[in-house]
Amino acid sequence: MRVKKVSQGYSVSTKVAVRYAETDQMGVVYYxxxxxxxEVGRNAYFQRIGYSYKALEEQGLLFPIIEASCRYLVPAQxxxxxxxTTQLLAVSASRLSFLYSIFRDETxxxxxxxxxxxxxxxxxRPVSLKKHYPKLWECLQKLLAGNSNGVVNNAREDFSG
Amino acid sequence: MRVKKVSQGYSVSTKVAVRYAETDQMGVVYYxxxxxxxEVGRNAYFQRIGYSYKALEEQGLLFPIIEASCRYLVPAQxxxxxxxTTQLLAVSASRLSFLYSIFRDETxxxxxxxxxxxxxxxxxRPVSLKKHYPKLWECLQKLLAGNSNGVVNNAREDFSG
Amino acid sequence: MRVKKVSQGYSVSTKVAVRYAETDQMGVVYYxxxxxxxEVGRNAYFQRIGYSYKALEEQGLLFPIIEASCRYLVPAQxxxxxxxTTQLLAVSASRLSFLYSIFRDETxxxxxxxxxxxxxxxxxRPVSLKKHYPKLWECLQKLLAGNSNGVVNNAREDFSG
Amino acid sequence: MRVKKVSQGYSVSTKVAVRYAETDQMGVVYYxxxxxxxEVGRNAYFQRIGYSYKALEEQGLLFPIIEASCRYLVPAQxxxxxxxTTQLLAVSASRLSFLYSIFRDETxxxxxxxxxxxxxxxxxRPVSLKKHYPKLWECLQKLLAGNSNGVVNNAREDFSG
Structure with a gap:
């Protein structure tokens, strides 16, 4: 797992090796x-900033997906x-959005x-992150701010203490 | 498999029963x-209008997904x-788009x-549907036209002869 | 969903259409x-004898798999x-086993x-089916008995009243 | 990826982190x-001994599964x-078998x-590994022999030159 800059802002990168199970009869990965x-990307994101998705669930906070989309540029094999590469796109009291980029080498x-x-x-029922999980809320706010001004270089040091 | 009108236009409906394999630890279906x-929906769509996805592939025509999105309103269990319910949204020489609606009872x-x-x-390489598969092209054009004027009621009779 | 005799004894049959998602790059279904x-088969089995897997879970009874095996004779496409076709193989106070046969036409x-x-x-923790779910226990015993003497022809009528 | 001894003999170990997608509503990994x-394990095994499953396929050699089984001792979460941990169990001219052990820490x-x-x-059609892929055949034979006499410590050095 490594951190790099995508455009501006903070992002977390993680690796996956394509499994045979993930291919289909077109000879590429099923969409x-x-x-x-x-999901692997945002799990890594949370871990990188010092949170565990699993631990948050155990504390009673669920993150159901309400919208998802993907653009397929080159087939994975x-x-x-x-x-x-996962980047925080937006956070409000009631929801958060991530942006993902998948690379094979430089492509x-x-x-x-x-x-x-x-x-x-x-x-x-819906829950306000700001009200009920203020520490996580604040952390995500800083990461978002970092996206726009490029200040955040190593989130772990800054946010997960 | 049954046909019904969604808004205006032609659509094909098919059933799925949710499998245990499809759930996740949130107790609902994984996104x-x-x-x-x-995929099950568009397969049914092709079959309903007299085509088989599998047969088209065997004839050398592949349909890789280049874009996909979903909005999750109520969790499936x-x-x-x-x-x-699957409906044709757009067709050009180089691509086609489907619109899907998933219902549990009336919801x-x-x-x-x-x-x-x-x-x-x-x-x-990309292939022109219009040029190389004129019959399928024409069929899809009629279905699209039916979407706008509501004329198409039973595609099988009209298009799959 | 239809009932038929496999060898001797009671069995429940259900249909699946192979999905594109289920294939792999060998051009057949991933093992x-x-x-x-x-799972689809045993779900159908429970429903056929008047039980719902989901309802049993909601009543607090889980059925984790402790052993599974498959022999692949001809690739599914x-x-x-x-x-x-699903058949009950054995039931004890602490576990139950199913036998599955998958057919394409007569193959x-x-x-x-x-x-x-x-x-x-x-x-x-483990729970005794015999002690805590005596009705289901008895039903499964009768189905097992039917396997050996061929008496059971239509389980729904006999057991799910 | 690391190599360690399981019982006697040569084995290859590789890591997986459990994905949310892999869980089911029982709160554990779906069987x-x-x-x-x-599959991830045997892919790693081939890579470790200097072969790529993908490359072998491209050379025209497929490895369809004809039998598979699993015993579930403790649920993965x-x-x-x-x-x-993957170990070669048997090889003949027409087939090969692997043995897998999945550990969480020492469990x-x-x-x-x-x-x-x-x-x-x-x-x-079936193909004789011995006849048509003699180098791979020989490599697997040595690994098998190593299983029984414990001689093989680092397969890469010995076999993948």
Missing amino acids: ANYFVWF YEDQLII LIATGQTTQAFVNRSTQ | ANYFVWF YEDQLII LIATGQTTQAFVNRSTQ | ANYFVWF YEDQLII LIATGQTTQAFVNRSTQ | ANYFVWF YEDQLII LIATGQTTQAFVNRSTQ
């Missing part, structure tokens, strides 16, 4: 599987070593976006 | 799996009996879109 | 996906219409087996 | 997904860091086996 890689092969809502696991 | 259902639980390119299997 | 079809293309334990959802 | 990890959570046939991609 739905890119969304699984996006079996045994490809891919880099998924951008796909881009995508997801939006997730914040939901309380017990009540299954 | 990437909706794209598999979209294990054992749900869902209806996927719309998700909507989505996909765009596919036309590719020659041997050359792996 | 792990047969286990998903087995995209758009195949398959029949999954047997795969066989498999799964064994599931009974676990209490709250405690995550 | 079919272990077979995907076995989201975000688990697992080690898949063995699942074991499994697969058997694959050798098939010529063009003819779709």
